[in-house]
Amino acid sequence: MTGSYHQSFVNRRVLRVNVGFLLAQGAGYQRVIDIDVPRVRLDADLDVDYLKGSLRLSRNSRGILVQGELETDALTECARCLAPVFYPVEFDLEELFSYPPSTSTVYSVEETGFLDLAPLVREEAILAVPMGVLCRPDCAGLCPQCGQNLNEGTCDCERETIDPRLAILRTRLERDNHPDE
Ligand SMILES: [Zn+2]
Ligand SMILES: [Zn+2]
Numbered sequence: 001m002t003g004s005y006h007q008s009f010v011n012r013r014v015l016r017v018n019v020g021f022l023l024a025q026g027a028g029y030q031r032v033i034d035i036d037v038p039r040v041r042l043d044a045d046l047d048v049d050y051l052k053g054s055l056r057l058s059r060n061s062r063g064i065l066v067q068g069e070l071e072t073d074a075l076t077e078c079a080r081c082l083a084p085v086f087y088p089v090e091f092d093l094e095e096l097f098s099y100p101p102s103t104s105t106v107y108s109v110e111e112t113g114f115l116d117l118a119p120l121v122r123e124e125a126i127l128a129v130p131m132g133v134l135c136r137p138d139c140a141g142l143c144p145q146c147g148q149n150l151n152e153g154t155c156d157c158e159r160e161t162i163d164p165r166l167a168i169l170r171t172r173l174e175r176d177n178h179p180d181e
Contacts, residue, residue: 016116055070057115070093071089087130093124
């Protein structure tokens, strides 16, 4: 929830994996690695919490194929009041990191033999978060006129929340109730 947002996070460098041992092997060689990291800042726009799962790294003729499933709590914001919310997501990864580095794939193994999972995880985590996440089911949202967070207090704005279609219905009902007018 919102209170712990400013807790510390680990550097995304923890998601750089040394795959030198795989590059030295022939195609078909593979290794499974476990991912288990606390809160990590994947980019300026995305923190995730408790990233966990296991990934199979397979050497093939074009580089390293990364496959597996990860779960985490991805930071997003409440669709009504914009408060930060950690939302639990799971997603599959299946991506080729080319080696030698190539422009024919989105991701490449670095010349140093490291493969950086952070940009890939960031991409998938963002896609896995649905639209319309709420900080709580009954979030009251922001006042559309003054921006006051209505979970924290009220404001003095006039609030005409009636739906326009209902407004038409109300006019009709009033007319029916007063046929002489
Ligand atoms: Zn909210
Ligand atoms: Zn207001």
